[in-house]
Amino acid sequence: MRTDPFETIRKSRDDGQPLPGFAYRDDDVFAVESATLFRDGWSSVTCGQNVAERGDLFPVRIAGQSLLVLRDYEDEIRVFYNLCRHRGAPLADVQCRARSGRIVCPYHAWSYGLDGNLLAAPHFHRDESCEASIDERTGLGLLPVRTAVWRDIVFVNLSECAPPFEEFIRPLDERLAHWTAAELRPLSSDEYDIQANWKLVVENFLDVYHLPVVHPELVGRFEGILDAVDVEVSDDIMGTVLPDLYGQAAGQAESPLPRFSGLAPDEKLRIEVFAVFPNTLILVEPEVQQVIVLRPQAPGVTHETFANYLVSDRSQTDDLAKEREETYRSSVLINDQDAALLALLQPTRSMALGGHTHLTRAWDETIRRFQRLWTDRLLAAADR
Ligand code: FES
Ligand SMILES: [Fe+2]
CATH class of the missing domain: 3.90.380.10 (Naphthalene 1,2-dioxygenase Alpha Subunit; Chain A, domain 1)
Known part of the structure; x- marks a missing residue:
């Protein structure tokens, strides 16, 4: 029977030993890391210079989540889940630029603004040429991720439970003030x-x-x-x-x-x-x-x-x-x-x-x- 990896890790710590070898290759350890260490606090996802221009899109995968980093109409960096609200396709799979400031889903062409709002869903009512009304689109925008940018590094908090980013980074921010x-x-x-x-x-x-x-x-x-x-x-x-x-x-x-x-x-x-x-x-x-x-x-x-x-x-x-x-x-x-x-x-x-x-x-x-x-x-x- 396999011994509990977490008990082995606990014992290594209590004995003052370095991490056991499996900590660097074990799937269960990796799953817990992804579900907790990379979700509970502030994890970085990439750098702002990868979305230098308005409409630039940079998809990343972290902690088992697909995210879309982008620069919006106001030059602010935002992060959304890379998940179309229709049937869940990714909105981008490589670094690219949204044409005319619209992010168009590659599956059925729903389109989103750089603020995440759903702009259009073609033939939403099928038998009519009209698209979804504003009321129908509301609530179907891209799902936002809690985000902070510091020294051009883009951080996210996926659990929404971390303390304010400023509090988290303050000691290093002060140290690097010069x-x-x-x-x-x-x-x-x-x-x-x-x-x-x-x-x-x-x-x-x-x-x-x-x-x-x-x-x-x-x-x-x-x-x-x-x-x-x-x-x-x-x-x-x-x-x-x-x-x-x-x-x-x-x-x-x-x-x-x-x-x-x-x-x-x-x-x-x-x-x-x-x-x-x-x-x-x-x-x-x-x-x-x-x-x-x-x-x-x-x-x-x-x-x-x-x-x-x-x-x-x-x-x-x-x-x-x-x-x-x-x-x-x-x-x-x-x-x-x-x-x-x-x-x-x-x-x-x-x-x-x-x-x-x-x-x-x-x-x-x-x-x-x-x-x-x-x-x-x-x-x-x-x-x-
Ligand atoms: S999954 Fe995106 S439009 Fe259908
Ligand atoms: Fe080195």
């Missing part, structure tokens, strides 16, 4: 299909120990990361600070890309990296913001939006084209290196013996904290 959000300018957004469990992607993001090994272009020596400091921002937000601008050799020319104006010119330059539970990863440098949004599709498959931002309109000028290209190229190189490593890690770390691994006191405390948070939330949900 990296002025109003100055962010999109540089790139790419979609990745990572062949690994989403938790391994989070743990890898919090892991500074791998930097000199997997990304020697950034910093080739362990000495470059010895000064990294772990930070706990709130119950849901943890990270690491690399206090010296690691990867930049002494005497190397400073980047000509503009910095966030909130950073004092003589301020010690640093890179800060945060995981916002469960699935949002954010990195800030003096001239760059990077965002990774994780959308788990199966225990071993994670869709990822990987986005970069530069600072202020000055970063968009022609004379900085080379620097923009180089920032993009090096970020993609690093993400490709991580994706390759994660695809190798998935089949080994998820083995039964994967729980017989060792998180070091010196390097892996933030990963341990993430695992403990995941365990506490999962067990609380499983007990409900």
Whole structure:
């Protein structure tokens, strides 16, 4: 008989052990994660730059739900369930633009406005040429999802029960106040299909120990990361600070890309990296913001939006084209290196013996904290 996976996870936590291997591949664990961790709180779904123009549509799947992210008539980002109110077809299955500001269902051509209202349903009464009246259309609009946008990251709360988003994000918002959000300018957004469990992607993001090994272009020596400091921002937000601008050799020319104006010119330059539970990863440098949004599709498959931002309109000028290209190229190189490593890690770390691994006191405390948070939330949900 199969032992209860949640009891095994509880025992691992109580014994101070790392997560058991099956936590990264088990269908029951994945189902509980989807139904609770990704629904109860604020999960990100993608970045606003993927719906840059009015009428842009970006379908995503997260927590077993199909959602449609869009930019409406007023330039606001909205999220609806990607579900036609007639017979349930998806309104978009790839990134696209609503023609003439109408979202037309591919099944029987009901059409919706960017505010979600049902605009028309052809031959609604069949034997008459007239369409549905306003009264008949009312109540058949797209179903809205509770949404918040912060630093161009689109968050949703599917349970409708989470505390206000501002309250949830405030500790990190205050911490990043000097990296002025109003100055962010999109540089790139790419979609990745990572062949690994989403938790391994989070743990890898919090892991500074791998930097000199997997990304020697950034910093080739362990000495470059010895000064990294772990930070706990709130119950849901943890990270690491690399206090010296690691990867930049002494005497190397400073980047000509503009910095966030909130950073004092003589301020010690640093890179800060945060995981916002469960699935949002954010990195800030003096001239760059990077965002990774994780959308788990199966225990071993994670869709990822990987986005970069530069600072202020000055970063968009022609004379900085080379620097923009180089920032993009090096970020993609690093993400490709991580994706390759994660695809190798998935089949080994998820083995039964994967729980017989060792998180070091010196390097892996933030990963341990993430695992403990995941365990506490999962067990609380499983007990409900
Ligand atoms: S399912 Fe959309 S119009 Fe019929
Ligand atoms: Fe990495």
